[in-house]
Every structure is written in C-alpha cells, then in structure tokens.
Amino acid sequence: MAKVFRLTTAGGKLLLASRIAAGNAGRATFGTYTGNVSKSKVLWATFGAAAASGIGLMYALERSVSASGIELHAQQLPWSHAGVLDSLDYASVRRGYQVYKQVCAACHSMDQIFFRHFTNVFMTEQEAIDEAAEFEIADIDQDTGKPIMRPRKLFDKLPRPYDNDIQAKVANNNALPPDLSWMNRARHGNENYIFYLLTSYCDPPEGITLGEGQAYNPYFAGGVISMAQQLFDDMLEYKDGTPATQSQMAKDVATFLTWVAEPEQDTRKRMFLKAAVLFPLIFGVVLYYKRYFWTTIKSERFIFRTVRGREPPKPPSSQ
Numbered sequence: 637m638a639k640v641f642r643l644t645t646a647g648g649k650l651l652l653a654s655r656i657a658a659g660n661a662g663r664a665t666f667g668t669y670t671g672n673v674s675k676s677k678v679l680w681a682t683f684g685a686a687a688a689s690g691i692g693l694m695y696a697l698e699r700s701v702s703a704s705g706i707e708l709h710a711q712q713l714p715w716s717h718a719g720v721l722d723s724l725d726y727a728s729v730r731r732g733y734q735v736y737k738q739v740c741a742a743c744h745s746m747d748q749i750f751f752r753h754f755t756n757v758f759m760t761e762q763e764a765i766d767e768a769a770e771f772e773i774a775d776i777d778q779d780t781g782k783p784i785m786r787p788r789k790l791f792d793k794l795p796r797p798y799d800n801d802i803q804a805k806v807a808n809n810n811a812l813p814p815d816l817s818w819m820n821r822a823r824h825g826n827e828n829y830i831f832y833l834l835t836s837y838c839d840p841p842e843g844i845t846l847g848e849g850q851a852y853n854p855y856f857a858g859g860v861i862s863m864a865q866q867l868f869d870d871m872l873e874y875k876d877g878t879p880a881t882q883s884q885m886a887k888d889v890a891t892f893l894t895w896v897a898e899p900e901q902d903t904r905k906r907m908f909l910k911a912a913v914l915f916p917l918i919f920g921v922v923l924y925y926k927r928y929f930w931t932t933i934k935s936e937r938f939i940f941r942t943v944r945g946r947e948p949p950k951p952p953s954s955q
Contacts, residue, residue: 710825730758732892748817752790809849811862820897827890834886837865
C-alpha cells in the first residue's frame, strides 16, 4: 500500500489531498484539510489590527488635553514649519537667536550648540566667525602654556551665563535656569508651550501667594514660576526692521529653539521626500524579483507512487 500526498492551493487555502491505494483494487479516497495558512492569516490580521489600534490610541492620548489643576494646555498654532513639506523660517530663526542673545542668554545656557552650527544656516561663515569673536573663552597659550582669554571661534560652544550651577542658583533665588538646548522637546506642546509661556503672564488668582522673585503663569506647571516676564513690546530692535512686538519675539525665539532641538529637521524631510519618490520603483522591483524567485517553489508539486508489480529498491547494505 502506498500513500500519495499532493499539496495544492485553492482559494487562498492550503489543501492536502491524500490518496490511499490498497493492493490491486486501486481504490482511492480523498480528504481535504484546511491547513494553518488561513489561521496564520487571521492571527496576523488580528495582530495588525491590535497594533494599529494601539498606535492610534497612543497618538490620541499624546494629542489630548493633559492639563492638571489650573494649568492650561497650549493649543496648536499654525507654524510655518509644521507640515511635512514645510521648512523652517530661517529669517525667524535668525531673529530668534537675537532674542536669545539679548534676553534669554542672561540666565539660560545652551551647551549643545556651537557657533559652527550657524554657518550656512541663518548666518554666512564670516558672520558666524564675527559672532563668535564677540565672546571670550579661557584657554592655554600654545607658546608659553599660561592661561589666557581668547576670542571664541567656530568650534567653541555658546557662552554660559554662569560658571556653575551653584552660582546660577544664587543669582536666581535658588532656582536653576534650565539649559535651552532641548527645551522645545522637553515640554509637552513643544514650540506652542514656549510661545504661550512667554506671552501669558498675569496676576495670580485668589489663594495663590507669590514669593520673592516669583510670577504667575497659567501655562507653567503649578502656575508659580521663578522667571519673571521677559518680553515686552519694542524692548529690542530687529536688524531686519521687523516690529519687535511681544508676540513676534515669542514666535521667533520659539522657532529658534525648534531649530536648536532639531537642526536636522529640514534634512530629514528632504530625505523622506526622496524616499517617497523612489519607494514605488523600489517596491515594484522587489515585488518582481520576489515573484520571479519564488514562482517555481510555490507552484512545485511532488507526487510519490508505487509502480504496480515492482518493489521499491532496497537500501544498500551497510556491510
């Protein structure tokens, strides 16, 4: 008696046909078995739906209101760089650096940014060199080995307002001003939070008492903030002639901090667009070669049978 197995596909299901030939009768019986392919498809579909639902839930929670107590939630503003195809407004970035330099740098450091990062972004190379030379840094004289103060160069960091954290706390009523290198990504709401924080100082409500050097801002966690209002209309003069209103300065410095946190943002968007253009071509080539290499294997069929009147060859003796 011999068993004959044949694997075929029909209607997206794996069919196992078995034929049992008994003696000379040659009678055959066939059975159909629905294999694990359909079950695996259901499993993968369920897994995909669950994953998509989880991602959607996380996105919805991220975009939802996350205020606590009397803290306000920063609403989304129509930033010029918010879209997938939109780039940063580098004129605004340049003005934002001016706001940081003349206002924010008095208390906040920016340890992750070097003057070379400005080159060919919102400054020319010579402008960046001249900007760095306005500040001095401690160094060692290469000829005498003595400590000296020299003008900063492109490979130097932006200057810190204080030598250490203790000095910073003493100068700010025991409150440590945070570094602004990642501030845009360190707060929920990103640049929206920064804009609303800088433009929403007001008198505290009943029941809230402010200490020395403190102010009230409804967008700050808890409301009580150790930084007083910093931006006022016409407090500085933009080099390009843009009116320096409070909202304009807040918008510019928020855009600048967006660039500081992600200097590669526009480069990443350009790479995405290039990949999106090439993806259909690459997908077509990969699909063609996948079908080309697998077509012989997927359409292959094996049939085993015993010839009537002949015995199968015996395996060779081990002797």
